[in-house]
Amino acid sequence: MTEDIIKNSNKTVENGDTISVNYVGKLEDGTVFDTSEKEAASEAGIYNEMRDYEPLTFTVGAGQMIKGFDEGVVGMKVGEEKTIEIPPEEAYGEYMEEYARELPRDAVNFVPAVGMQLATETGLKGTVTEVGEESFIVDFNHELAGRTLIFKIKVVSVEA
Known part of the structure; x- marks a missing residue:
């Protein structure tokens, strides 16, 4: 059985799909802490020439991402962009x-x-x-523990 990458489709993202997304992650004050986009990294002053700025690929629902990000992409379609706000308990937990x-x-x-x-x-x-x-x-807390994270996400591809 072959799996095709669906580029232009009305398929919505579901658990188990392998997808690629571009994203910009910000704190509530607007500080960009991570992005897959070279231009956004440069604008935010966090550009790292050692990093490849390319879409992030992961399997939805497999626990590879923080819970709020994983759940936030479900139902999106290729080419769709949205902003999600993730509270600490669905991100890196409360500060302990x-x-x-x-x-x-x-x-x-x-x-x-x-x-x-x-x-x-x-x-x-x-x-x-x-x-x-x-x-x-x-x-020993994660540096983003206790923080609400805001991600602008755009789905680039979905493997059905």
């Missing part, structure tokens, strides 16, 4: 104070600095948010 940990400076063999990215032996990633004389704080 207990995920920010204070550690003694002598627990590590380097000099911690604010903004430094750290990873634990189990792969948990955190960011140093404060450094004091005796200790420092590592925040």
